[in-house]
Amino acid sequence: LSFLQERLRYMLVLLLLLHGTDSFYVPGVAPINFHRNDPVEIKAVKLTSSRTQLPYEYYSLPFCQPTKITYKAENLGEVLRGDRIVNTPFQVSMNVEKKCEVLCNLPNKPVTLTVEQSKLIAERIREDYYVHLIADNLPVATRLEFYSNREEEEKKKEKDVQFEHGYRLGFMDGNKFYLHNHLSFILYYHREDVEENQEPTYRVVRFEVIPQSIKLEDLKADEKSMCTLPEATGSAPQEIDPSKENQLLFTYSVHWEESDIKWASRWDTYLTMSDVQIHWFSIINSVVVVFFLSGILSMIIIRTLRKDIANYNKEDDIEDTMEESGWKLVHGDVFRPPQYPMILSSLLGSGIQLFCMILIVIFVAMLGMLSPSSRGALMTTACFLFMFMGVFGGFFAGRLYRTLKGHRWKKGAFCTATLYPGVVFGICFVLNCFIWGKHSSGAVPFPTMVALLCMWFGISLPLVYLGYYFGFRKQPYDNPVRTNQIPRQIPEQRWYMNKFVGILMAGILPFGAMFIELFFIFSAIWENQFYYLFGFLFLVFIILVVSCSQISIVMVYFQLCAEDYRWWWRTFLVSGGSAFYVLIYAIFYFVNKLDIVEFIPSLLYFGYTALMVLSFWLLTGTIGFYAAYMFVRKIYAAVKID
Numbered sequence: 001l002s003f004l005q006e007r008l009r010y011m012l013v014l015l016l017l018l019h020g021t022d023s024f025y026v027p028g029v030a031p032i033n034f035h036r037n038d039p040v041e042i043k044a045v046k047l048t049s050s051r052t053q054l055p056y057e058y059y060s061l062p063f064c065q066p067t068k069i070t071y072k073a074e075n076l077g078e079v080l081r082g083d084r085i086v087n088t089p090f091q092v093s094m095n096v097e098k099k100c101e102v103l104c105n106l107p108n109k110p111v112t113l114t115v116e117q118s119k120l121i122a123e124r125i126r127e128d129y130y131v132h133l134i135a136d137n138l139p140v141a142t143r144l145e146f147y148s149n150r151e152e153e154e155k156k157k158e159k160d161v162q163f164e165h166g167y168r169l170g171f172m173d174g175n176k177f178y179l180h181n182h183l184s185f186i187l188y189y190h191r192e193d194v195e196e197n198q199e200p201t202y203r204v205v206r207f208e209v210i211p212q213s214i215k216l217e218d219l220k221a222d223e224k225s226m227c228t229l230p231e232a233t234g235s236a237p238q239e240i241d242p243s244k245e246n247q248l249l250f251t252y253s254v255h256w257e258e259s260d261i262k263w264a265s266r267w268d269t270y271l272t273m274s275d276v277q278i279h280w281f282s283i284i285n286s287v288v289v290v291f292f293l294s295g296i297l298s299m300i301i302i303r304t305l306r307k308d309i310a311n312y313n314k315e316d317d318i319e320d321t322m323e324e325s326g327w328k329l330v331h332g333d334v335f336r337p338p339q340y341p342m343i344l345s346s347l348l349g350s351g352i353q354l355f356c357m358i359l360i361v362i363f364v365a366m367l368g369m370l371s372p373s374s375r376g377a378l379m380t381t382a383c384f385l386f387m388f389m390g391v392f393g394g395f396f397a398g399r400l401y402r403t404l405k406g407h408r409w410k411k412g413a414f415c416t417a418t419l420y421p422g423v424v425f426g427i428c429f430v431l432n433c434f435i436w437g438k439h440s441s442g443a444v445p446f447p448t449m450v451a452l453l454c455m456w457f458g459i460s461l462p463l464v465y466l467g468y469y470f471g472f473r474k475q476p477y478d479n480p481v482r483t484n485q486i487p488r489q490i491p492e493q494r495w496y497m498n499k500f501v502g503i504l505m506a507g508i509l510p511f512g513a514m515f516i517e518l519f520f521i522f523s524a525i526w527e528n529q530f531y532y533l534f535g536f537l538f539l540v541f542i543i544l545v546v547s548c549s550q551i552s553i554v555m556v557y558f559q560l561c562a563e564d565y566r567w568w569w570r571t572f573l574v575s576g577g578s579a580f581y582v583l584i585y586a587i588f589y590f591v592n593k594l595d596i597v598e599f600i601p602s603l604l605y606f607g608y609t610a611l612m613v614l615s616f617w618l619l620t621g622t623i624g625f626y627a628a629y630m631f632v633r634k635i636y637a638a639v640k641i642d
Contacts, residue, residue, distance in 0.1 A: 575624020
């Protein structure tokens with residue numbers, strides 16, 4: 001035993017040594033130390049616009065190019081997001097100032113843009129494109145300073161500072177287009193503590209840019225590629241006339257400043273939120289909603305159900321009770337298998353797959369392992385997790401299919417593995433064809449598509465079959481009452497028992513619990529913001545699960561009291577009612593928040609929204625279905641049936 005303890009202690013010490021000093025950093029992202037004069041490479045990511053939703057790679061526009069263009073090897077998430085990270089000719093050295101330098105190699109010979117290139121630049125400026133660069137994996141940001149609505153005296157003292165991701169390609173004034181051809185980089189470094197004799201080391205902690213438009217005549221360049229910037233007041237901007245050739249110089253300057261910000265908190269600038277209170281308000285609002293629901297539920301279950309069960313279980317007046325109406329009357333039909341059991345179990349299997357994937361992704365992101373600094377990590381993790389969660393999806397689908405008296409398990413497993421992913425792949429493929437047509441970097445390259453198909457049929461499909469096989473072999477769910485041979489006649493239902501009314505009623509509470517978080521998620525997806533509040537999202541997800549389960553139990557109870565035993569499909573549809581509200585909200589967001597006018601961006605928005613709504617319906621429908629199924633089995637197990 002002591003030998004074992006010794007070994008364990010030894011392993012623990014080894015692990016601690018391996019962890020060393022970098023143990024608090026995000027896994028896979030280690031800090032880079034620079035000495036003075038070390039090159040700090042500036043790379044370009046892409047051009048984006050919230051008006052077109054089509055990213056383009058940096059060199060799709062006639063910017064200055066280095067002698068050799070090299071693209072960074074990218075992960076799956078980066079490819080799907082449309083990132084194409086590439087080197088640029090900017091020469092930046094650690095803690096070395098540059099007043100003004102010409103970017104392209106020929107200082108006396110300005111860059112000449114052809115008519116086609118001028119037209120393209122003018123079009124991108126009109127479409128409100130932003131350029132995204134990175135230095136030491138930090139994205140460039142433009143500082144925006146403005147006065148908040150404070151008292152007049154305070155206004156003079158302090159400005160509010162916010163940061164915009166990337167910098168604007170140019171601006172319009174009337175019908176004229178102006179290009180930002182001079183970039184003033186402001187890089188902040190943190191000086192690390194070193195021993196006395198050692199050379200000081202620096203870490204990059206912020207990357208800002210001030211883009212300027214300066215006319216060719218005002219930029220005086222010499223043979224050494226140096227240039228002098230004009231006085232701010234007297235300079236004219238660099239106009240791009242799309243009807244003729246344009247001549248201009250691309251220039252840049254570099255300024256370094258020391259900062260107190262530690263490397264570990266360098267992303268805080270980009271993630272500063274002025275409205276954290278909104279999130280707390282939304283959480284409290286959601287908790288109140290859930291308590292309200294719990295109150296209704298406990299009232300129904302504890303009072304009504306107990307009374308029902310006590311009445312039904314009284315031996316002496318059982319005949320009188322049978323005359324009355326109520327949920328006990330349908331006990332011989334409540335577990336009668338529904339129509340299309342294979343499709344129902346397949347959809348629920350995909351719902352379980354989605355549920356496991358979303359739960360793990362949000363939890364891991366909440367622990368800080370999928371921070372924005374590891375680009376594309378969230379997307380990559382989600383894709384791989386969905387593939388591997390196929391084993392759970394298959395298991396639950398197989399067991400439910402067996403319970404619903406299904407026999408063709410191989411066909412059922414194939415249906416589970418291909419129904420939902422097939423719809424997703426089909427919609428994405430059609431949208432991808434349109435993006436290809438626009439030559440956007442957002443188009444998934446053919447090799448990546450083949451790789452995704454190989455993952456689907458090589459990882460997900462076999463795992464679903466494996467799970468389905470074990471689920472189908474397992475004992476089916478134990479239903480507490482037998483099903484009659486002859487189906488009972490269903491009485492005529494009231495108008496409010498209609499499916500669509502049920503969807504409207506059941507969807508509003510879970511949607512109300514999460515719609516504020518939905519706004520931030522939409523902003524992250526469609527307006528190139530960073531989303532990082534995964535702690536809040538995890539809380540909202542838990543609240544969503546609880547509220548969906550509760551509302552589904554209430555709905556199924558009312559349905560059984562109305563002597564309608566066809567609850568399988570109905571519960572699945574009605575529990576996903578909040579997806580209908582998500583669709584309404586997406587339309588509202590499109591009309592009010594986004595400035596999209598063209599056909600293809602609109603198609604992309606509604607195509608991806610349809611996928612989100614479908615996935616959300618599967619997720620909430622599955623949660624509601626399993627809650628209702630457990631509830632129905634519980635209440636019928638509590639009643640004595642002769």
